[in-house]
Amino acid sequence: MLGLADIATWAFSSSWSGPLFVGLVTLLITWYFLSNRSLPPGPIRFPLIGSVWWFALLSFRKSRLPVALFNEWKRYGDVVHMSVGNINMVFLNGHDAIHEAFVTRADDFSDRPEWVFKVPYKGLIFESGAAWKNMRKFTFQALRDFGVGKASLEEIILKEVDSATDYLSSTIGEPTSLRDMTSMMVTNVIYHIIFGKRLEFHSQEMLDVLDNMGRVLLEGAPIDVVRLVPKSVLKLVGNKQRKPDGYFDKSATWIFSHINGHIEEHRKTYDGNHIRDFIDLYLKKEMEDSNTDSSGNEAIQLSTLLSTILDLFIAGSDTTSNSLNWCILYLQEYPEVQRKSREEIHEKFGDRAITWSDRGTLPYTEATLLEIQRLGNIAEMSIPHVAKQEVTFRGYRLPANTIVQANLLSSHLDPRYWENPTAFCPERHIENGELKKNPAFTPFSLGPRMCLGETLARMELFLSFTNLLQRFSFRREADHVTHAFDCKDGFLIRAPTPYKTRAIRD
Numbered sequence: 213m214l215g216l217a218d219i220a221t222w223a224f225s226s227s228w229s230g231p232l233f234v235g236l237v238t239l240l241i242t243w244y245f246l247s248n249r250s251l252p253p254g255p256i257r258f259p260l261i262g263s264v265w266w267f268a269l270l271s272f273r274k275s276r277l278p279v280a281l282f283n284e285w286k287r288y289g290d291v292v293h294m295s296v297g298n299i300n301m302v303f304l305n306g307h308d309a310i311h312e313a314f315v316t317r318a319d320d321f322s323d324r325p326e327w328v329f330k331v332p333y334k335g336l337i338f339e340s341g342a343a344w345k346n347m348r349k350f351t352f353q354a355l356r357d358f359g360v361g362k363a364s365l366e367e368i369i370l371k372e373v374d375s376a377t378d379y380l381s382s383t384i385g386e387p388t389s390l391r392d393m394t395s396m397m398v399t400n401v402i403y404h405i406i407f408g409k410r411l412e413f414h415s416q417e418m419l420d421v422l423d424n425m426g427r428v429l430l431e432g433a434p435i436d437v438v439r440l441v442p443k444s445v446l447k448l449v450g451n452k453q454r455k456p457d458g459y460f461d462k463s464a465t466w467i468f469s470h471i472n473g474h475i476e477e478h479r480k481t482y483d484g485n486h487i488r489d490f491i492d493l494y495l496k497k498e499m500e501d502s503n504t505d506s507s508g509n510e511a512i513q514l515s516t517l518l519s520t521i522l523d524l525f526i527a528g529s530d531t532t533s534n535s536l537n538w539c540i541l542y543l544q545e546y547p548e549v550q551r552k553s554r555e556e557i558h559e560k561f562g563d564r565a566i567t568w569s570d571r572g573t574l575p576y577t578e579a580t581l582l583e584i585q586r587l588g589n590i591a592e593m594s595i596p597h598v599a600k601q602e603v604t605f606r607g608y609r610l611p612a613n614t615i616v617q618a619n620l621l622s623s624h625l626d627p628r629y630w631e632n633p634t635a636f637c638p639e640r641h642i643e644n645g646e647l648k649k650n651p652a653f654t655p656f657s658l659g660p661r662m663c664l665g666e667t668l669a670r671m672e673l674f675l676s677f678t679n680l681l682q683r684f685s686f687r688r689e690a691d692h693v694t695h696a697f698d699c700k701d702g703f704l705i706r707a708p709t710p711y712k713t714r715a716i717r718d
């Protein structure tokens with residue numbers, strides 16, 4: 213095989229080929245710089261490999277992408293450009309740039325990329341254009357119909373809080389990991405909305421659902437841009453996070469057939485006068501669509517429904533359960549904050565269960581929850597968006613199909629919006645005894661693509677956090693064992709490293 217040295221020797225071995233070679237290299241370099249003109253700043257990129265070396269270095273240092281981007285903020289600014297092969301990507305740092313792209317320029321930045329790697333399904337999260345709008349409208353309405361923001365869903369969530377109470381009561385004083393408990397609570401809420409029933413904690417069906425969902429999530433679903441970096445390069449730098457081929461597919465297939473089984477069962481027992489859940493609503497719409505002479509634009513394909521159900525589990529389970537995991541960790545590590553929150557709850561409500569309509573009446577406790585969400589940064593980055601056409605953003609040229617992702621963590625640590633941003637300080641969310649809004653608080657992202665389950669998640673967090681805190685205090689595994697607020701695994705979802713806690717009834 214010819215090496216670089218052989219090519220150079222050949223190039224300079226005759227009188228005309230030397231200048232020709234130099235000309236070609238000059239042409240290549242000129243083309244490279246011209247094609248890069250007006251792009252936003254970013255780490256130096258090389259022809260063909262672009263910024264792969266930067267991602268590889270990141271992986272080698274075991275550093276998380278949003279943190280690395282945050283640390284490089286001063287050097288590269290609010291808009292950072294990188295590329296892998298011919299794929300351009302731009303990361304947005306800080307609230308102002310994120311707001312400008314996702315809200316002010318929503319028309320330019322609300323689509324999702326057509327993935328260059330295999331996507332086994334395409335539901336609400338991955339759709340763009342009319343199909344996405346249609347599915348988002350239907351799902352939003354369905355969540356409302358099933359009580360999101362209303363008392364009927366509150367009952368379902370409080371039932372899960374009661375099951376968690378039973379579980380915690382069986383562990384009193386014992387150092388216990390509560391990860392499974394929080395997962396079962398939030399999985400059951402979505403399960404109830406979609407399939408009209410809940411699963412017993414620790415039942416085989418529940419364990420299978422959690423296991424397969426966990427695998428799908430661990431592989432990061434196909435939404436992590438680091439997946440664009442060739443596997444061989446990641447292997448070279450010791451990245452062990454990527455699982456073997458088929459790891460994702462096997463679990464996704466299990467989940468699809470589980471959902472399919474429920475849909476089939478619903479078809480057999482469907483009664484238009486008694487709509488039980490999300491699937492029944494879909495069946496109703498399917499029948500209405502087939503009875504109309506419409507152009508068919510409004511019909512939602514069964515495959516889109518299947519994928520959207522999976523999306524709701526993916527987007528709604530680990531995010532919410534790990535937010536609760538951060539809550540318990542912060543409470544045990546900040547006992548004084550925990551004490552003040554419990555005091556506020558007990559003074560106001562005694563033993564009576566706290567309901568959704570009570571929100572706004574517990575400023576310190578609610579501020580604590582907001583502060584945990586801000587520093588927990590459960591969704592460090594938005595899901596990737598795309599600029600379908602070439603656009604100019606803040607004076608920079610973004611070529612067509614540039615992937616655009618918001619670094620939400622940077623918004624939560626943005627010094628222009630938060631004083632002493634890394635300090636844990638619930639009081640920053642309170643003014644004159646009431647909760648104060650900060651526009652840079654954006655755990656659910658911004659604009660038309662922002663989290664569809666925001667209200668559901670806020671209900672789950674408020675009701676679980678306040679009611680569990682009313683019933684228990686949470687202490688460290690042992691008084692002298694502190695636990696860092698760090699995260700080692702997982703893409704996009706920032707879960708705390710495993711820890712144990714002691715629940716105390718006092």
Ligand code: HEM
Nearest residue numbers: 337527528531532591594595656657661662663664665669
């Ligand atoms: C604390 C909990 C949660 C957090 C922090 C969170 C955060 C997010 C974020 C950051 C996005 C990406 C938005 C973007 O791309 O700009 C998102 C999207 C989404 N979330 Fe959530 N989420 C949570 C819970 C939920 C729940 C409970 C559900 C529903 C069951 C849900 C459903 C969705 C869906 C369907 C999308 C995609 C929306 C679209 O593409 O139009 N999320 N979420």
